[in-house]
Amino acid sequence: MRPTTKDLAKAAGVSLATVDRVLNDRTGVRDDTVRRVSQAIEKIGFIRNISAANLARSKSYRFLFLLPRTGDQFLAELLAKISEANSAFGSDAMRAEVAQIHESDPHQIANFLETLHPDAVDGVAIMAPESPQVRDAKRRLEQRGIETVSFISGQIRAATDLAAGEFIGIDNHAAGATAGRLMGRFLDRQAGKVLVIAETMHARDSLERRLGFDEVIGADYPYLTVLPSLETHGEAERTDRIIRATFARNPDIAGVYILSSEARVPLQTVTQLTQGGHRVVIAHERTPFTEAALLSRQIDALITQDPGHLVRSALRILRARCDRREVLASQEKIRIEILFAENL
Amino acid sequence: MRPTTKDLAKAAGVSLATVDRVLNDRTGVRDDTVRRVSQAIEKIGFIRNISAANLARSKSYRFLFLLPRTGDQFLAELLAKISEANSAFGSDAMRAEVAQIHESDPHQIANFLETLHPDAVDGVAIMAPESPQVRDAKRRLEQRGIETVSFISGQIRAATDLAAGEFIGIDNHAAGATAGRLMGRFLDRQAGKVLVIAETMHARDSLERRLGFDEVIGADYPYLTVLPSLETHGEAERTDRIIRATFARNPDIAGVYILSSEARVPLQTVTQLTQGGHRVVIAHERTPFTEAALLSRQIDALITQDPGHLVRSALRILRARCDRREVLASQEKIRIEILFAENL
């Protein structure tokens, strides 16, 4: 049997009331007594029964995902996984909600974050480009006692942030490098140009992916030339036009790397331009569309992160923070997955 | 607020006692009343608070991993993850234990399983080659009220078993196919022989991997010849000898696929024989050794399954079975991961 507060009280030579005071950081306990209780905790290996605690305080956790408002299929996957997580964690006293805001406007995001109140929300997973406004808003949220994490596209300050669960998502530099490795190996000894297509190169994740990609190609595949990134800005007509123009200027494009999560429009154009030919296409994120493209060999490989894992990881990390608990780092590390038709 | 048993009683027009009788399948309730309560459950969306229930019955779950007794590094990883899971799920009223048995002896495994008593164990994850004895023992365990799952190397009866959480592990046919795809693409247009090294081809997982591998190579890379599988039987000296012999007979070996989880010994020999040359080597499972080999380019790609995920998935599935709950299928699907130096 695991020791209870009663056992702890006995072991520390104090009353249940004092144990409660120490465990819940209440005032009016002498330092000396606190120390005695802490030592007893170590000694008997007391672990607070969080289920019972939550039951007693009839606490349930409310978490919020702050997401952009695009029509992106990857985003749709995320939304689906959030509602899935809601039913799965249903018996776990926690609920996840979603708020969508135009990501282009950092002020609006910051303003929204200011409206959140600790009584209504315990934690927020924020998927938004880094900006001073958002960073400040995050800091103020934390001061108000609302936990926050950067979700997928936020800022990583340092590698340790990843370990500490500050940031939930893949290491985009490594993802780009992985794409580069695949491109290089799949284009084995075949010289040519590589086209890189992004939604925008203003986002940090795009930059990092491009950087990782270039590093690998530059170091190990010097006979490949990576063209400047094309930016689609999410506009279908423009995307089609600039890709066609680039192909016209560069007849020796051997590979295409689509590094934004919306592969749909660029891929359609690329496929049309590749009729019969043989080009290596690498894209990001698994969606119904990219999955089908992989199976029909329009895409050679997908670099993905599991949206279900992202969502659950965010919830587990926020939850652990609320409980002032450690998370299991290895479980929360989001893997850079490589998908072929064979391991879908 | 989520509805409680009290709300349920009111909604069904019965007493708390009757609600309790229905919820816990006790006898002495008219069918008609059971129906009324069930309808009320649907109507108000009652979900039993499992934490509170476990608290009340002071139940804690005890699960057992039945593992082979090899010195395998992959097994060591599993053991580490089991103890890790123990601390992570510590506040969750469940404990995982390990029993190791020589996997070669199905009788011993079956006998051991017979000794398990429902009072001491709630569920078992069995990692053992399929055999009639083990299968029968599993069935009897289930009759005694002990949940079971096949772990990593057990038998998959049908594809639906995977979905239902009957089997925890990767689809080995797909894993082999993935290895085949990588081998084919990495050896782009380069004709030659491919060496396949296994511990034994009597295990179902090895057979399936080989099958998947051959299918892809046969279909898409006809200029590659896959040699008959070498069986190491886990003996270092023998392994070294037969690999050297095979290399001597086949100077044009362009690729090596090590499909057993112990890549260490075969890889050492292969590396020695490849001095300076260029061969594509693909192996399975991430261990400190294979990881180092990947970084030092002795291995070109690793096909892996996350041991931490395997362990947690087994525990979650056993737990859900005990609670007669659904599992979240997408969370329990074990991914076939592809590792390069870039996405370690």
Place this chain on the structure above:
DNA sequence: CGGTTTTTGAGGTACGTACCTCAACCCCGT
């Protein structure tokens, strides 16, 4: 119809923790 059996209700205790109140205690300075 009465008697028997089955079904139901009311109420209690328990699980481990949180949070509250009130009284008792100790220690300090004067």
Place this chain on the structure above:
DNA sequence: ACGGGGTTGAGGTACGTACCTCAAAAACCG
């Protein structure tokens, strides 16, 4: 020695569910 503050203990209630007992009510049988 006294008052007053800080500190501690004792005991209660609550959370949602399980499990128990006993009595009351209902259904069934001949």
